[in-house]
Amino acid sequence: MPPTLSTETATSETRRRAARIATEVLAPWVWVLGLPLAVAWQVTGHRLGEALMWGLIVGITGSLIPMAVIVRGAKQGKWDSHHVTNRAGRLIPFAACIGSLALGFVVLIVGSAPHEMIALAAAELACLLVALAVTFGFKFKISMHAIVAAGATVMLMRVYGPWLALLFLGVAWVCWSRVELKDHSVAEVSVGTLVGLIVGGGAFITLASALG
Template sequence: MPTQSTETTGSRQRLARIATEVLAPWVWVLGLPLVVAWKVTGYHFGETVLWGLIVGVTGSLIPMAVIVRGAKKGKWDSHHVTDRAGRLVPFAVCIGSLGAGFGILIAGGAPHEMIALAAAELVCLVAALAITFGFKFKISMHAMVAAGAGVMLIRVYGPWLAVLFVAVGWVCWSRVELGDHTRAEVTAGTTAGVFLGGGTYLALTMILT
């Protein structure tokens, strides 16, 4: 018969796995551009779908398809690529695909907020690549993307969305609870997300306005 301690541990693990999947980077990167585009296009459905999906597809769906396919073939440990050494190709795919989307936004005359969003995501990816392999430090992409998205949404919709940082805290806890990251790695990811992701977005929206 399971002990209370075993049941508690099992519940914590389930809660952590839910956070890790529901608040995964690809989920944020797919949903965030659509939510931002909805506001910055003046709630125009067609433009929201157009600009939001350019970022979402190139920044999330295409890279995730490659990563999942690679994981199934055994190229890396899972679709979260928890092994630091295995992250080079996924990072390269993410940067290349999103870079193409960034070019499409510029060529198509997208709203400056969408260009700033894609640029901020690229900055985070390049920084994460440099930190992961230059410093051999597995910075948490879950934390980085969630924190950056939180800052961007506060900028677009207002300070009341600071409540999203409850979700940021939840996903950071989940990564440590599952043993995929250390506290230092999720702290570094959160800090980078706020200052690199959110900071780049804030700066570029002011410059491009």
């Protein structure tokens, strides 16, 4: 028997609920806050104080400060939501992210942070600059969810081992969620994933090896 209207509606709502969960739980700010703490924990030899210090420098300047600007702007109606799904509204959020993280990057260098942390901040900056160029230079709303999730997965694999390739399941889930919610197209999440892998992950691996 063909599915009834109520069954189709329930299935559609279940899909959207799963998509909303992925979009929030695997949002860029969540990755950018947790990733540096995870990397710092490993590269400092599990020394809690040092791990928190270096991890929070990147997490606060790369995630919390920009997110505070974005949420405030969303409440003031400057863009549609804290995910800033309208392409034209992304300039100020990009500027906030780049400016704040650049400050954290300088602090890491001046403070002689572990080279992996410097490489991490540099890779994140590179991703932001590429995303900015693509978004406004090519007028293509590249997915930051995809960039950050894919890049973070490669970074964690480099630091903890290849078994963390399992996180690509999360990358696939969040990419699906952005398309399911109609915030991005398949092309936008696909290009975002490639940028995350090549620019984010590639820059991190290259710089961490060169600086080490």
